[in-house]
Amino acid sequence: MRVSFVMFRQFHSCFTTVRNLTTSGTIPRVCIVGSGPAGWYTSRKLIRLNEDVTVDLFEKLPVPFGLIRYGVAPDHPAIKKAENEFTKYADHPRLRYIGNVNVGSDVSVEDLQKAYHAVVFSYGSPSDKQLGIPGEEHVLSAPAVVGWYNGDPKYVKTKINLDCEEVAIIGHGNVALDIARLLLRSVDDLRKTDISEYALAELSKSRVKRVTTIGRRGPLQISFTTLEMREMITLPEFNVILNPEVFASILPSIPKLQNPTKRLLELLADSFAKSQSAISDKQWCIEFLRSPIAATKEGKTIKLELGINKLETDEPNSGAKPTGRTETRDFGLVIRSVGYSAEQIDSFVPVDANRAKIPNKMSRVDGKPGLYCSGWIQGGPVGVLLSTRNGSYDTAKVINQDIVEKALSIHEPRPGFELIEGMLKQKGLYGIKRHVSSWMSIQTVSFGDWLKIDKVEKERGAKLGKPREKIVNIPEMLEIARE
Numbered sequence: 001m002r003v004s005f006v007m008f009r010q011f012h013s014c015f016t017t018v019r020n021l022t023t024s025g026t027i028p029r030v031c032i033v034g035s036g037p038a039g040w041y042t043s044r045k046l047i048r049l050n051e052d053v054t055v056d057l058f059e060k061l062p063v064p065f066g067l068i069r070y071g072v073a074p075d076h077p078a079i080k081k082a083e084n085e086f087t088k089y090a091d092h093p094r095l096r097y098i099g100n101v102n103v104g105s106d107v108s109v110e111d112l113q114k115a116y117h118a119v120v121f122s123y124g125s126p127s128d129k130q131l132g133i134p135g136e137e138h139v140l141s142a143p144a145v146v147g148w149y150n151g152d153p154k155y156v157k158t159k160i161n162l163d164c165e166e167v168a169i170i171g172h173g174n175v176a177l178d179i180a181r182l183l184l185r186s187v188d189d190l191r192k193t194d195i196s197e198y199a200l201a202e203l204s205k206s207r208v209k210r211v212t213t214i215g216r217r218g219p220l221q222i223s224f225t226t227l228e229m230r231e232m233i234t235l236p237e238f239n240v241i242l243n244p245e246v247f248a249s250i251l252p253s254i255p256k257l258q259n260p261t262k263r264l265l266e267l268l269a270d271s272f273a274k275s276q277s278a279i280s281d282k283q284w285c286i287e288f289l290r291s292p293i294a295a296t297k298e299g300k301t302i303k304l305e306l307g308i309n310k311l312e313t314d315e316p317n318s319g320a321k322p323t324g325r326t327e328t329r330d331f332g333l334v335i336r337s338v339g340y341s342a343e344q345i346d347s348f349v350p351v352d353a354n355r356a357k358i359p360n361k362m363s364r365v366d367g368k369p370g371l372y373c374s375g376w377i378q379g380g381p382v383g384v385l386l387s388t389r390n391g392s393y394d395t396a397k398v399i400n401q402d403i404v405e406k407a408l409s410i411h412e413p414r415p416g417f418e419l420i421e422g423m424l425k426q427k428g429l430y431g432i433k434r435h436v437s438s439w440m441s442i443q444t445v446s447f448g449d450w451l452k453i454d455k456v457e458k459e460r461g462a463k464l465g466k467p468r469e470k471i472v473n474i475p476e477m478l479e480i481a482r483e
Contacts, residue, residue, distance in 0.1 A: 026410055026411060026412070026413050026414075027052060027053075027054055027413075028050065028052055028053045028054070028117050028118075028403050028408070028410050029053075029054055029056075029115070029116045029117050029118075029414045029416040030043075030046060030053055030054070030055050030056070030116055030117065030118045030119075030120065030399065031055070031056045031057075031058060031112055031115070031116045031118075031119055031120070031416075031417075032055060032056070032057050032058065032119075032120040032122050032374075033058050033103045033112075033119065033120065033121050033122060033123050033345070034058070034059065034066060034121065034122035034123030034124060034375070034377075035057050035058070035059035035064040035065060035066055035097065035099070035122075036065065036066020036067045036068065036122065036123070036124050036375065037065075037066065037067060037068060037082060037086075037375065037385055037388050037389065037392070038122035038124065038374045038375020038376065038377075038378075038388050038391070038392045039057055039059075039066070039120075039122035039123075039374075039375070039392075040057070040065075040086040040089070041374075041375075041388065041389045041392035041393060041396075042120055042122055042374045042375075042392040042393075042395050042396050043055040043057055043095055043396075044089050044095075044396075045392065045393045045396035045397070046396040046399055046400060047092060047094050047095060049396060049397065049400040050400050050403060050404075053094065053400075053403065054094045054095075054096075054416065055094060055095050055096070056096045056098055056116070056416065056417050057095065057096065057097045057098065058098050058099075058101050058103055059097070059098070059099045059100070059101070060100070060101065060102040060103070060123075061099060061100065061153070061474070062099045062100045062445040062449070062450070062453065062474060062477040062478055062481060063099065063445075063450055063453060063477060064086070064097060064099065064447070064450055065082075065083050065086065066123075066124060067124060068080055068082050068083055068086075069083070069150070069470075070146070070147055070150045070151070070152040071146060071150070072150075073146075073178040073181070073182060074149065074150065074182070074190060074193035074194050074195035075181070075182070075185065075189065075190065075193050076178075077193065077194075077467070079385060080194070082385060090447045091447070096417065096446075096447075097445075097446060097447040097450065098417065098444050098445070098446070099444065099445030099446075099449070099450060100442070100443055100444055100445045100474075100478065101420075101424065101442070101444060103345055103346065104345035104346040106424060106427065106442060107420055107423055107424065108346055108348065109345075109346040109348045109349055109371070110348055111419075111420065111423060112420070113370060113371075114414070114419060115414055115415055115416055115417065115418075115419040115420050116414055116416060117370065117403075117408045117409060117410055117412075117414050118370055118371075118372060118399055118402070118403075118408055119370060119371050119372070120371075120372045120373065120374060120395065120399065121345075121349065121358060121365075121371070121372070121373040121374075121377050121378075122373070122374045122375045122377065122378075122392070123343075123345065123377055124340075124375055124376045124377055124381075125340035125341060125342050125343075125356055125357075125376045125377060125380075125381035126143065126340075126343055127143065127340065127341045127342070127343050128141045128142055128143050128336065128337070128338070128339065128340050128341060129336075129338050129339040129340065129341050129356075130336075131170065131292050131336050131338065133292050133293060133294050133295060134294045134295070135294050135295035135296050135297070136295065136336075138295045138296070138297045138302050138334065139170075139292075139295055139302075139334045139335065139336050140158070140160065140333065140334070140335045140336070141335070141336055142169075142171070142175050142176070142179060142335060142336060142337035143155070143340075144158045145158070145160065145179055145335055146175065146178070146179065148160060148196075148199055149182060149195050149196060149199040149203075150195070150196065150470075151194075151195075151196035151199075151470035151471075151472045152472075153472050153473065153474050156196075156198070156472045160202065160333065161300065161332055161333045162183075162202055162203065162205065162206035162207065162208055162333070163205075163206075163207055163300070163332070164207060164208065164300065164331070164332020164333055165207055165208065165209045165210060165332065166208070166209070166210045166211075166212065166330075166331050166332060167180075167183060167208055167210070167211045167212070167331060167332065167333040167334075167335065168211075168212050168213075168214060168302075168304055168329070168331040168333070168334045168335070169211060169212070169213045169214065169334075169335045169336075169337055170213075170214050170292055170334070170335070170336045170337060170338060171213065171214070171215065171336065171337035171338045171339075172213055172214075172215035172217075172221075172222045172223055172224065172286075173223045173224065173337060173338075173339070174223070174224060174225055174228045175337045176213050176335075176337040177213070177224050177228045177229070177232055178228070179211075179335060179337065180211040180213055180232065180284055181231065181232050181235065182195075182203075183203075183206070183208050183211050184208070184211055184235060184238060184282045184284065185235060186236070187200065187203055187204045187206075190203065191464075191465065191466065192465065192466060193466060193467070194461065194466055194467045194468050194469070194470065195466075196469070196470055196472065197464070197469060198472075208332075208333075209281060209282050209283065210241075210282070210283045210284075210285060211283075211284055211285070212284075212285040212286075212287055212329075212331070213284070213285070213286055213287065214287045214290045214292070214306070215286075215287065215288055215289075215290070216289070216290065216291045216309055216320050217288065217289065217309070217311065217318070217319070217320045218246065218250065218288045218289055218311055218318075218320075219246065219247055219250050219265060219268070219288055220250055220253075220257075220261065220265070220316045220318075221316065221317070221318065222264070222286075224264060225260070225264075225384075226260050226263050226264050226267065229264055229267050229268065230267060232284065233267060233268070233271040235282075237280045237281060237282060238280050238282050238283070238284065239279060239280045239282070239283045239284070240268065240271040240272050240283075240284050240286070241272075241283050241284065241285040241286070242268075242272050242285075242286055243287070243288065246288050246289065247268075247269070247272065247288075250265070251269065254266060254269065257316070261316060268286075287306075289308060289309040289310060289311070289320060290306040290307070290308060290309065290327075291306065291307045291309055291320070291322070292304060292305070292306060292307075292336075293305040293306060293307045293326060295334060300332060301330050301331070301332065302330070302331050302332070302333070302334050303328055303329070303330055304328065304329050304330075304331055304334055305326055305327075305328050306326060306327050306328070306329060307322050307323075307325075307326050308322070308323050308325040308326060308327065309321060309322055309323060310323050339356070339381060340356060340376070340381035341353065341356045341381075342356045342357055342358065342376075342377055342381075348368075349365065349368070349371065350365070350366065350367075350368075355380055356376075356380050356381050357373070357376070357377055357378060357379060357380045357381075358373045358377050358378065360372075360373050360378055362394075362398055363378055363394065363395040363398045363399075364398065364402075369407075369408075370408060370409075372395060372398065372399055373395070374391060374392045374395035374396075375388050375391065375392055376388070378391060378395065379391055421444070424442040424444065425442065427442060443478050443481070443482070445477075445478070445481050449481035449482075450481070452480050452481055452483060453471060453477050453480050453481060454468075456471065456480055457469055457470055457471055
């Protein structure tokens with residue numbers, strides 16, 4: 001019954017795109033915090049649903065696109081094409097991009113509520129989950145590694161030891177697979193991508209020959225997608241290494257499984273079989289039923305103590321429990337990739353740390369009228385671009401519904417960015433900013449300004465035979481934007 005009611009409300013909202021000005025005389029003003037995929041999808045859908053609403057899209061960096069720019073692997077150009085889709089919509093007269101504004105620092109959420117009728121959080125889950133083990137300071141996070149090779153200014157100076165033969169990645173998800181693939185892939189292949197030149201230079205000197213991904217459960221529970229798995233196992237001059245005993249135990253059950261798990265394990269089994277007849281220089285080793293207990297560093301070696309697990313049942317969704325036995329393995333580099341966590345950008349906005357999202361019901365932030373959320377920060381850090389789009393569209397429908405049904409105070413005029421711009425100028429005069437312009441006000445970046453940065457990046461990339469060379473210095477971005 002509840003599902004039917006939700007579907008009815010969303011169906012109803014799709015057909016309530018009448019002009020609100022005819023009844024309220026006020027322009028509904030909405031701001032969205034975060035210019036990754038969720039931010040763009042939410043804004044686009046909302047503008048399509050409501051022909052009066054205006055949307056301001058805030059981003060803490062000067063440059064847009066969030067996870068598409070800094071999270072998607074360089075050798076996945078097809079996914080990065082989403083930037084082109086967003087760019088086509090950026091010149092819509094009721095949509096404005098405002099970069100280099102850090103909500104929670106430069107302006108508060110309460111400031112935004114004074115300026116807008118609705119505030120939407122779409123800033124994703126930028127941090128990662130901790131392992132909670134002794135010696136975790138010797139373990140790199142997946143966001144740091146991904147940000148390093150993608151040119152994220154936050155992670156440019158990350159020190160990554162590639163002067164070793166074996167790397168461990170803790171986790172059996174797609175991000176772990178992306179990192180493993182990048183570490184094992186031919187540098188010549190990567191030269192054609194938008195990977196940052198400093199990362200390419202380090203990878204060209206890499207001695208890594210073996211990447212071991214470690215999961216706490218068994219083969220039936222791995223969470224790679226079939227697409228990612230197929231891309232991994234088709235790398236040239238490459239072997240897949242498995243524990244024959246662990247994998248053999250599930251071979252009889254593979255034909256009885258449902259897709260996509262069935263297809264995933266068929267690919268893995270086939271690749272493993274082929275690897276037995278031709279030994280290659282580079283290897284991907286998949287370890288099952290292992291959990292990290294502690295990490296210690298001796299010289300350049302990280303000793304990783306692993307607890308040996310067993311499955312609680314034979315079901316595909318079985319959990320794992322410790323056996324009490326342990327083993328210790330030596331690696332030159334250990335990376336954790338066990339999921340993402342949510343950040344609280346403002347004390348006014350609650351965050352559920354356990355579920356890695358803002359507490360909400362149908363995208364409405366619990367106990368905070370006028371506040372909404374979309375994307376990972378709404379539903380948790382899971383899913384691909386398509387699921388983010390669909391979830392963001394649902395959020396837009398909910399906001400439009402609240403506008404049409406007057407659940408928001410649309411009758412009260414709000415000044416929008418005019419108020420925020422004044423606040424930013426005032427704070428800039430007192431130097432309250434990471435980066436200030438020559439006239440000492442906080443420099444905001446429009447989408448037109450971003451296109452200047454984009455042009456320079458593409459020009460630099462063309463000289464290197466690649467799509468772009470990302471600028472990793474924020475002051476340099478702002479200088480180009482001012483030209």
